[in-house]
Amino acid sequence: MSSTNQEDYRDSIATVDNSGKRIWIYPKKPKGGFYNKRKLVTYILLLILFGLPFIKYNGNPLVLFNIPKGEFIIFGIYFAPQDFHLFVIAMLIGIVFIVLFTVIFGRIFCGWVCPQTIFMEMVFRRIEYWIEGDYKAQIRLNKSNWNQNKKLAKKTLKHFLFILVSAVIAHTFLSYIIGIDALWELMTSPVDAHWTGLFAMIGFTTVFYGVFAFMREQVCTTICPYGRLQGVLLDENSLAVAYDFERGEPRGKLVKAKKGKKSECKDGCSTCKTNDSSCPSKTLNATLENFLPEPKGDCIDCNLCVHVCPTGIDIRNGTQLECVNCTACMDACDEVMIKIKKPTRLIRIDSYNGIATGARSLWNTRVAAYSLVLISLIVLESFLFISRSSIETLFLRTPGMLYQKQDDGYISNLYNYQLINKTDLESEITFIVKDIEGAIIEVVGEAPRTQIRKISEGAVFIKLPASSLSSRKTNLVIEVIADDKVIDKVKTSFLGPRK
Ligand code: SF4
Ligand code: SF4
Structure with missing residues (x-):
């Protein structure tokens, strides 16, 4: 294959076919050590997200972003619109931090912290697995008629729960804007007293439902600007979920060795190395080594890493913009490696240089420059915050x-x-x-x-x-x-x- 052909997969995304039609992804249910750690991180982050609006300090919300009223409270400290410059610098700090983090650690943020991935993979996808089963059962269900396999009941329950969770998310986000007390008042007062609020809630719930029930990975691959930036942020020293092509290639299916007896060999020719049926003396007389397949890499081409990928890519092709670094493929491949008694981490978090040459360096001119900008911004923000009058x-x-x-x-x-x-x-x-x-x-x-x-x-x-x-x-x-x-x-x- 020419090098141009090898890079063909970069010309399209895995979720769109040649005619431009969406390819629906049915990822296999992930499991393994990294997935368990992700679940733990998810529980902590969801607890913070849903719990913060209820925490009060001196009778006021601990966190509030009341944009319409120009009232902002962050960890109990009140900020007025006159503090907008602090907000702008804080945004810049956030952007530079994410850029620096990405240059060093790749897109780990996407797979482990981003609310889109957390809700999609850890909430909505798990509801789907619970109701419709793993990926093969989901494919079967979608192909079946509405009166087969309890399809109607399963789909109704799934979408009802999706709408319910979307409504909870919409209400939680609103509580960060108007405060939990105002939200409660809104929820308990007669509908005709707040038509605007009701339509806003229906609108936001619909958006969340649309994103998690239908758009899914398309948000990461085609809408999110951070995803688009990966091409310029990552370099050959950046860490990312990566396949060890040095160890894995040439890939090939596992083939069982056939046994022969060396003593039966009459001709001592080398034919049996390729095909025992062509043995001129018909004695099937080879050594064990002669019947072993050609030496191969550790990848047994089982495609499990592809089946678990929520964005539908084959990480063995190299770093791709669709990869959200969720580490599901690492878990899948580790399980395979353990079964075939090979070292784990054929897919791991590593840099291109780390895999190709074994040289790993997280510190370079780009990292130094971004660090300098970040430190300068933090010093400026601290100074302005301390000198701000109440x-x-x-x-x-x-x-x-x-x-x-x-x-x-x-x-x-x-x-x-x-x-x-x-x-x-x-x-x-x-x-x-x-x-x-x-x-x-x-x-x-x-x-x-x-x-x-x-x-x-x-x-x-x-x-x-x-x-x-x-x-x-x-x-x-x-x-x-x-x-x-x-x-x-x-x-x-x-x-x-x-x-
Ligand atoms: S899971 Fe591992 S062994 Fe299987 S195809 Fe992927 S990289 Fe190869
Ligand atoms: S390639 Fe691996 S890490 Fe990247 S999105 Fe797919 S499963 Fe997750």
Whole structure:
């Protein structure tokens, strides 16, 4: 086969045939050590996902992403929309971390942590195995008529459970947005009080049901942008689920050796090495070695690794974009190797270089560069987080207003302020103009006061003696005081007559 032909499988994906039609994947039910570990990881992650919305800290949710209201709580710390820069940097940290992790450890995230794979392989697929049986039984069931093999009952039960789990997932995600109390209120109040919420829930449930019941691995192979990035992220040193072609090839079926007796050989020719029926002396007189098949690699071409693959690929072809590193093929192959008394890990987590040359190196220029960027971003985020004030002040001269000359020799400017309170406390606020003798602040309306996790607004006049102004525009620093402490300092400008 030419090298071009050997790479043909890269021109198409395993789940689409030549006419462009979807090939439905029936993966064999996985089992083995890695699968058991994945189950454990899944239980922990699902416990966190479904349990977090119920945990409260100081009467507030531990985690909340209320995008419509601009309210974000992460591990009990409240973030306002004004902290958006922290969110952007956190996103960048997440992206660089995933890139760095992928460069070193390949796509392990997809198979072990990604919610799509976890729900698909560990929840929905297991419901399917439970109701319809393993892959061969599923194929039989799908080919049978609706009145055979309890097909109608099995399909109805399966899709009912799929919709139910999809609804639970949709409600859980909503609880991260509006909070568990608001969700409960929504669920227990009359439907006509929240039609929008009801339609949103039906919409999200339908999307989850569609993804897990029908789209399945297509999400990973054709939609997920992270999957598309693998080609540029992985190199020959990246770890991934990989087949040891050095050990496995040339692959071939197991052939039992036939026994002969060396003493019966009359001719001593070598014909029997290839075919005992062509023995010229018809004595079937070969040594054991003569009848052994040609030396082969450890792969016995049983195709079990292909049967268990949820994306329908043959990992023996090399690293492919469809592979989500779920390690199901590792378990399957290990089981085969144990049966034929060969060392396990013919399919293992290794790099291309590790398999081809035995040289493994996780540290290279790319890894160093990504690590540097990641550390810099973490330092920046930490600094901004530590220096972030719990009450933020915006203090701006009222647009379109000129200065006013007062009878007492003062010049006044009107300002608007906003107090963004990120705490659960309310405080009286005082503004003081720093370093200007005789400066007066007169509050318009109610005295400034913060409200719990809210923005309070108001206006003040700042009056400065005309004698203290040396130019048309004077820069001011305003101290914001709460409970006798300076909690923030803001800069603004003051307009006066031309000198
Ligand atoms: S499971 Fe192992 S032995 Fe069987 S085909 Fe796959 S790589 Fe070869
Ligand atoms: S090739 Fe192996 S690790 Fe990759 S998706 Fe298929 S079964 Fe999972």
